[in-house]
Amino acid sequence: KRNRSIILSSSPPSTGQLFVTEDETIEESSFSFSQQNQKQRQDQNINKEPNTSILDVVHWLSDSSMISESDPKSASPRAVDSHKNKTTSDTTISSKPVVTEISPPRSKTKTNEYSLSFQSKNTSVSPTYGTNLEPKSKKVEGSPSKSKSRKANVKVPAVSKEMKDANRVTRSKEELLSEMIIMMAPCVKSMFKQDYLETQFEKPHISDFISDLPMICWNRKVKALYNPETDLFVPCEETELQEKNIVLYYEAQEFFEKVHERTLKYQVNRALSLRKQDNDTIMYKIIIMVEGYDVFINKLKRMEQNKYKSKVLDRLNEPDSLSSSQSQPKRRKNTIEPTLDITAKEAELLMNSVQIELKVNIFTVRNSSEAVDWLLSYTYAISYSLYDKFERNSSLANIGVVRSGSDSKSTFIGGVRQFKLLTEAKAERLYSHYPSLQSIYQVLTRSGALERDGNGKNLIPPSAESAMLRFFTSEDPHEAINE
Known part of the structure; x- marks a missing residue:
């Protein structure tokens, strides 16, 4: 104490x-x-x-x-x-x-x-009095928080600037066209107006393709190559690649002469072999461009009309031909001599047969200026095709627009309305008797016809019913559904 x-x-x-x-x-x-x-x-x-x-x-x-x-x-x-x-x-x-x-x-x-x-x-x-005490909230310098330390430990793989630039989603039209090189044969280049051609093709580079064929093809300058396994573009040194598109350019008169002489097929095969010399792994696609097709068809129609007119006049003047032959000189017929002895309808049939036989597409233009505009538009489509996912994955290209219904009824009505002459009211009427496409298939395969309503009338028009019958029962994949 x-x-x-x-x-x-x-x-x-x-x-x-x-x-x-x-x-x-x-x-x-x-x-x-x-x-x-x-x-x-x-x-x-x-x-x-x-x-x-x-x-x-x-x-x-x-x-x-x-x-x-x-x-x-x-x-x-x-x-x-x-x-x-x-x-x-x-x-x-x-x-x-x-x-x-x-x-x-x-x-x-x-x-x-x-x-x-x-x-x-x-x-x-x-x-102790008067001393300065530090508050609790003050942190010691050099000691990062837990959240920052956790973020610092996460390692993000570095992506190079070239890789990002090669896999960009959007690209401008000028940038795409600047990659393209359009190569023309001298015989084709001379058919265009040079000043208009150089004005339109300012970004795509025009080069000469040495050949006697009227041939146009494309190459591309790239700094990245596409890898289909990873679906990515990998940067590389500047390389020139071939495109699969080929155009053969003809005037209408020359085109039908070659079809009539059966030399067009030879030129198509020769154009394919020229491109395959550099790269034979590409599936090349040929388009034939015909200049002045409409003018040529109209010319053939006028010739047919003049021929018909001259025949009618000759028949009307036959009784007076003998008496007037001595007194009056013979009238000279004002007709145009045809270079090809074909009609306009025959020319159209020849055009369709060439596309099927040679497996090519034919595109027609009115004059050379329109052809230059079309070539520029086609060049842009080619330049964009490399970066288009549907072009790279051709298996998904033909799917088209996929439509979905909110319920089974709307799906059924939307499906049957693809047949001609089936309006929404008629589709709903059909749905009241057949609530699914499977029920229609079973009836058509069993009896070959749809049942009638209570008044004995058809549920749908006969043409639509016959189209349904061919759709559900045909074994030929090339058979036309609608007549």
Whole structure:
């Protein structure tokens, strides 16, 4: 037990100052307070001089803390609580010499903004005033948060700039056309107006293709090659690739002469062999362009009309031909001698037979200027084909537009309306008797005809019913459904 009577001031203690009453009794590091009358305190303050310095108070507090540390079991709970109440947010751990000066009172701050430190065995707890304490929210520099450290550990594969540029989704028309090289035979190039040709083909480069055939073909300059396994374009050095498209250009008169002479097939095969000399792995596609086809057909029709007109006039003038032959000179017939002895209808049939026999497409233009415009548009279509997913995946190209119904009824009506003369009302009428296409198939395969309604009338027009019968029962894939 240690008893000390300490009086520092008679005034109430302020913030940051230490006040200990006269009759404060310390027992086993615990505090008990006994109060006296206010009058007696004033008398004692007058009669007695302060006999204890602030340094003694500091040493006394240090001794009491040493006692509690040396024997923690001897400290009562009451002493621990009283010690906690006297310890404010201004207590810190320090091993420095204690400063005996008392600083002026500070403004009261929130306790939760400061970090409280607990003393170790070799340090002493001492009240310090006027010290700057760092808030808890302040982070230590150089220690990243957990979220940042997790993100830093994730490794993203680096993609080169060339790879990104090669696999871009959108490309401008000028950029696509600048990749193309259009090669023309001299005999074809001379048929176009040179100033108009150079104006239109400013971006695509025009090159000469040495051949006596009226041939036009395309090459492409690329900096990336397509890999079908990964469906990606891989950057490479600038390379020139061949395109599969070939055009044979004829005037209408020359075209039908070659068809009549049976030399067109020879020129088509020769054009294919010329391109296969450089690359025989490509499935080449030939288009025959015919200039002035409509003019030629109209010319044949006028010739037929003139022939018919002359025959009619000759029949009308036959009775008077003998009497007038001596008196009047014979009238000269104003007719045009045909270069080919074919009619307009025969020319159209020849055009269709050539497409089927040679497996080529024929495109007609009115004049050379229109042909240049068409070639420019066709060049752009070729340039875009390399980056078109349907061109790269030909198995998906013929699917077309896929339509889906909201329920079984709308799907049925949308399906049967593909037949001619089947309106929505007639399709709904058919759905009331046959709720599925399978039921129609079963009836048509069993009886060959649809049932009639209650009044004995047909559910759908006879032409639509016969088209359905061919659709569901035909074994020939090339048979026409609609007549």
